[in-house]
Amino acid sequence: MRKNAVLIVAIIAIAAVLGLRVAVNEMSGVSPPFTVVDSQSMQHSHDSEVGIIDTGDMILLRDTSKHEPVTYVEGYSSGYRMFGEYGDVIVYERPGQNQVIHRAILYLESNGDGTFTGRGLESYTGKWSCHDSGTDTSNPSEPSKLSGTLEMENIGYGGKKVSIDLSVLSGSGYLTMGDNADTNGYFDQGSGITSGLVTDDRVKATAWKEIPWAGSVKLIMNGNDGALNSWAPSSLGYLTAALATIFMTIIGIGFALDALHLRKALKGGH
Template sequence: MRRRDRDDTKERGFFSRLAMSILGVLSCLLLIFGIFYIATGLVTPFVAVQGSSMEPNIHEGDLIIMVSIDRYGDPIPYIDGRETGYEMFGNYGDVIIYRPDGNNDRSPIIHRAIAHLGKGDNLFITIDGDVYVFNDMPYDGYLTKGDNKATNHMFDQPFISKPVKKEWIIGKAKFRIPYLGYLSIIPRKIVSESFFNLPLMI
């Protein structure tokens, strides 16, 4: 075999091995995402938390694993959890991740569902000694609030978002992994501040 033929054979062998390696990596990624989808009902079930609005129960830098409400049921709000004893992340009711005003261009919010009201309903509730009032619900939806009493002493509605419609909810928070969210937050902060002003999860 001539030298040029040997070189061509080596080159083809290299690209063949490279293609097989790439295919193997892609197969592993598809398997991992498939497992997460089967387990959570979501293709991307991860949220990196930025900000202190859910202190002391969820912290900045936490990585949250969420589940689909279509598969795991509608969120249980604070007022129902208080009656039944259902708790998530240190307080009654579910913590939800939602798109404020249903706007995909805004950063998702991770806050606790406080109540689910029907159109025209009113709410008067005491939480940890503080009184909260909401009058004349415009449509069926959820009222939400951050757990941090120092920074979130009112409902999100109407200041951060209108009452949260079910279709605006991305998922329910299920598990918390401390600090792992910084792997997403720090690089995105650097890129957003330096180049593109990209939004971050809140």
């Protein structure tokens, strides 16, 4: 009886997981609907934190047709936050290289004359400036005619000050950056992570939900456990505890069902 109860609970759990997978695929619109984080570039500390993108996390993705990315600048004005900071985190492609999962900071629209419009800068109350040939165009001046060097201050939890020479950019797209204040102190476009703005066609998805530590197993199987040991040493312990909790919950439900069946049998015997 006890084994049967546990088996029933296990079957129900497996069915629930399969049903959840189908639902996630439908809501995500991306195939596969998840990615595993294998670097420290989005971490806010050396320890793994729920709600922050850490090494070893599995991140569920959402197609941009279902949710258009909100930049840090736009999120700062509206209060919209994801994964511990303003704005959305996007997954973008790099030709011949691994995909990158970093935060969208600002969308620059080319005006076709060498200048850019910074989308959302007109209502952004954070500190920024744009210097061109010695001229300082500071907020809330013309965010629709940006040229020269764009500077932004107090970005993210680490209060980073970042800048980019707009003359090396062309077209329209996102300025992006990892959250980690220790390892990612520059825009991706100024640190060699990617060349040029992240155009709309390079954005694969937005980061949607975090499944903490769930990607740790994949990193270990791929021989990348060094990343876990270096940047999220607590991940394996948390993952083990989570799996043990799930297992014990299934066993506990099985015992509860067994006790319920026994009680009914005793009542029936009287």
